Amino acid sequence: MLIDWFTVGAQALNFLVLVWLMKRFLYQPILHAIDGREKRIAAKLADAAAKESEAKSERDKFVQKNDEFDQQRAALLTKASEEAQTERQRLFDEARQAADALSAKRQETLLGDARKLSKTISRKTREEVFAIARKVLTDLAGASLDERIGDIFIDRLRALSDEAKVVFAKALKTASGQALLRSAFELPEGQQTMIQKVINETFSAAIQVRFETAPDLVSGVELNAGGQKIAWSIADYLSALEQSVGELLQENDQPEVKPESKAKSAPEPSKSTARPQ
Amino acid sequence: MRLSPDEIIFWQHGFLKLNGTIVFTWGLMLLLTVGSLLITRKLSSGLKRSRWQNFLEIVVTGIAGQIEDVGLSQARKFLPFLGTLFLFVASAALCTVIPGYEPPTASLSTTAALALCVLVAVPLFGIKDQGLGGYLKSYIEPTVIMLPFNIISEISRTLALAVRLFGNMMSGSMIIAILLTITPFVFPVLMTLLGLLTGMVQAYIFSILAAVYIAAAMHVRKPGIAAQAAP
Numbered sequence: 001m002l003i004d005w006f007t008v009g010a011q012a013l014n015f016l017v018l019v020w021l022m023k024r025f026l027y028q029p030i031l032h033a034i035d036g037r038e039k040r041i042a043a044k045l046a047d048a049a050a051k052e053s054e055a056k057s058e059r060d061k062f063v064q065k066n067d068e069f070d071q072q073r074a075a076l077l078t079k080a081s082e083e084a085q086t087e088r089q090r091l092f093d094e095a096r097q098a099a100d101a102l103s104a105k106r107q108e109t110l111l112g113d114a115r116k117l118s119k120t121i122s123r124k125t126r127e128e129v130f131a132i133a134r135k136v137l138t139d140l141a142g143a144s145l146d147e148r149i150g151d152i153f154i155d156r157l158r159a160l161s162d163e164a165k166v167v168f169a170k171a172l173k174t175a176s177g178q179a180l181l182r183s184a185f186e187l188p189e190g191q192q193t194m195i196q197k198v199i200n201e202t203f204s205a206a207i208q209v210r211f212e213t214a215p216d217l218v219s220g221v222e223l224n225a226g227g228q229k230i231a232w233s234i235a236d237y238l239s240a241l242e243q244s245v246g247e248l249l250q251e252n253d254q255p256e257v258k259p260e261s262k263a264k265s266a267p268e269p270s271k272s273t274a275r276p277q
Numbered sequence: 278m279r280l281s282p283d284e285i286i287f288w289q290h291g292f293l294k295l296n297g298t299i300v301f302t303w304g305l306m307l308l309l310t311v312g313s314l315l316i317t318r319k320l321s322s323g324l325k326r327s328r329w330q331n332f333l334e335i336v337v338t339g340i341a342g343q344i345e346d347v348g349l350s351q352a353r354k355f356l357p358f359l360g361t362l363f364l365f366v367a368s369a370a371l372c373t374v375i376p377g378y379e380p381p382t383a384s385l386s387t388t389a390a391l392a393l394c395v396l397v398a399v400p401l402f403g404i405k406d407q408g409l410g411g412y413l414k415s416y417i418e419p420t421v422i423m424l425p426f427n428i429i430s431e432i433s434r435t436l437a438l439a440v441r442l443f444g445n446m447m448s449g450s451m452i453i454a455i456l457l458t459i460t461p462f463v464f465p466v467l468m469t470l471l472g473l474l475t476g477m478v479q480a481y482i483f484s485i486l487a488a489v490y491i492a493a494a495m496h497v498r499k500p501g502i503a504a505q506a507a508p
Contacts, residue, residue, distance in 0.1 A: 002385040002443075004283050007298050011381070011390035014302045018365060021310045023357035029317035030337045031353065033330070036322030 122249045130242055137234045145219055146185040153221040153232050154198050169203050171226030177207050179225035182214040282379040283386055298384040305368055347488040363484035370476020383446040392439035395487045403494030445479045
């Protein structure tokens with residue numbers, strides 16, 4: 001017989017015991033360990049998911065803040081650009097004004113310098129011109145010229161106005177009938193006599209005339225008495241001309257003077273031969 | 278020549294006896310229990326664990342996966358019974374490499390005992406799942422006429438379970454014993470290797486068929502699995 005029923009029963013019992021033993025010592029501990037590990041992994045995954053979610057929210061927050069920051073930065077940049085533009089315009093205007101002022105000042109300075117230079121040149125020219133004229137006339141001066149001058153002086157005496165005559169007569173009276181006649185060169189006797197005669201005639205009195213030579217007259221004759229003077233000399237002409245030109249240049253130096261005044265004040269030798277002093 | 282380890286009698290007193298089948302079964306029980314105890318003594322629930330723990334976890338989760346594949350969704354409920362069936366039959370076969378050892382599954386008494394256990398377990402799980410009435414009603418479905426056929430089917434498949442395992446394991450031992458007398462060197466080693474493979478296949482078939490019977494009793498059969506279940 002292949003089947004032994006005692007053995008069958010014993011084996012069935014053995015198997016059931018083995019089932020219990022395996023359940024107790026194998027399946028339960030192993031499944032427990034697996035469950036524990038799965039729980040830990042699940043917890044870690046949940047933790048990771050929570051962290052990921054948190055990171056995502058943080059990232060969203062960061063992105064939002066970044067956007068806000070970008071917007072603020074753009075606004076600030078625009079504002080700063082506008083302010084810089086305004087400031088630049090202001091500085092540019094200031095600089096332009098300063099440059100204009102400096103330019104005007106420089107122009108003025110240049111004009112002043114030019115004017116000064118012009119003045120200096122004019123003065124020098126005038127002095128040179130008069131020096132040359134004086135030199136030329138001095139060189140030309142001589143006895144014959146003095147004679148001619150003496151003739152002219154005689155003519156002038158004769159043509160003297162009544163008013164001048166009265167004034168000079170008074171002066172003569174003050175000087176007790178004495179007069180001084182100065183000439184650049186010594187006048188010839190005949191002309192001296194002629195002049196004496198004409199003077200006596202002109203003032204209707206016996207006037208004692210003293211003749212002197214005065215080289216500074218350049219060329220001419222001068223009659224002095226009691227502070228009054230009757231004269232005709234080239235030096236007078238030159239002095240008058242010099243005075244006139246000086247006045248003219250002074251007028252030109254002033255910018256307010258109208259250009260028309262220049263033509264009016266053209267140098268012209270005075271025709272007056274005798275004038276009270 | 279011995280056909281079964283039942284014939285090795287160590288001690289006998291009347292009806293009671295201590296034969297090779299029982300002694301080798303105890304040895305296997307001791308081996309499995311002590312092995313499990315040693316390995317599960319220092320279990321780790323962390324990510325780092327020992328090789329033996331990994332091995333046992335693979336075995337346990339593999340068996341549970343197979344049970345679920347059969348159609349038993351709550352695999353852990355059936356794991357002790359079906360898993361122990363597989364481990365016992367498989368370890369009985371694997372230990373044939375030990376000289377002087379004879380597998381207890383080569384005894385028809387052992388396979389009959391295992392088949393009887395399945396025969397009892399199937400209605401127990403069925404009744405637990407759907408109640409006594411519900412389970413008994415499954416015998417008269419689709420008609421009452423099917424009742425005797427269903428009963429015959431229960432008995433015949435139990436018988437088939439026992440005889441199939443016994444035949445395979447006994448034949449393996451017999452073939453090796455015969456070949457040792459004819460060609461004592463290389464060929465028995467090859468046949469031993471083949472015997473190991475056969476033993477593993479038989480362990481798988483036995484436990485899977487038990488799972489399928491239980492699943493059928495619980496009305497959770499899957500198409501295809503039932504067809505495969507036919508011996």
